[in-house]
C-alpha cells in the first residue's frame with residue numbers, strides 16, 4: 258500500500274520533512290505531527306512543513322509550519338527558502354510567492370550553491386519591534402528588554418512573523434544554551450514563548466549565532482533567528498544594516514531594508530525523497 262511521499266530538506270542544517278497536501282488534505286493531528294518529527298518514532302525534523310493550496314491570488318503556495326512539539330509557527334526562514342526552490346522548480350520560474358499565516362513572502366533565485374542547488378533570497382516581511390508585537394508581557398524598550406537569566410541579559414526583542422529574543426555575548430562558546438534556552442523560552446515575559454538567540458559579533462558586519470528554538474530546541478540554524486539577530490545588531494549599532502550571520506554549516510546574509518522589511522539569503526539542501534508509512538498517519 259503506497260505511503261505518503263515527502264522531501265527531506267534542510268537550510269544550513271535546520272531540517273524539514275516537507276509534505277504536499279495540495280492534491281489531498283492530510284489530517285495532521287498534533288500526535289501525528291509529533292510522531293513524524295520525532296527522531297526515533299518517525300522521520301525526524303526540526304519542523305514539519307506542509308504545502309497547501311494558496312488562499313491569496315498572488316501566492317504560489319501556502320506553507321504551514323509545525324514545530325516538533327506540535328505547535329504551529331508563523332515563520333520559518335530556512336524552510337521558506339526550501340519551499341521556494343520546490344515551487345520555482347515546479348513553475349520553471351526564478352521567483353515565487355510563499356503564503357504563510359503571517360503574510361506573503363516574496364522569494365527569488367539569486368545564484369547556485371556548491372551543491373548545485375539554488376541560493377534563494379526571501380523578503381521575510383516587515384520587522385516588528387513594538388513590545389506589543391513581539392509580544393512581551395509589559396511595556397518596554399524592545400532594544401533593551403528587562404528579562405534574562407545568568408549570563409544572558411538585556412536582549413533585543415524582534416518579531417519576524419514569530420517572536421525572537423536576541424542576547425549578545427562576548428563568548429558564545431561559554432553559554433550553556435541547552436540549560437538556559439528552555440527556561441527563557443517559557444519565561445512568562447513572553448506570552449507566546451520565544452525563540453532564544455545568542456549572538457557574538459565576530460567581525461565587521463559578521464555575527465555568530467546559536468538559537469534555542471521555540472517548540473523545537475537547539476537547532477543547527479534558524480533563518481528567522483538570523484533575521485532577528487541581524488536587525489538587532491544593527492539596532493544596537495554593533496553592525497551595519499547588512500550582516501553575515503554565521504552558523505555551523507554556513508552563512509546567511511541578512512539585510513534590514515529601508516522599508517523596515519528584512520531579507521535573508523542563503524542556500525538549501527535536499528537530502529532525500531521518502532515515503533511516510535500509513536501507520537504514521539493512522
Ligand SMILES: N[C@H](CCC[C@H](N)C(=O)O)C(=O)O
Nearest residue numbers: 330333334335419479480481
Ligand atoms: N521554532 C520557530 C519556527 C521555526 C523557525 C526556524 N526554523 C527558521 O528557520 O526560521 C517558532 O516557533 O517560531
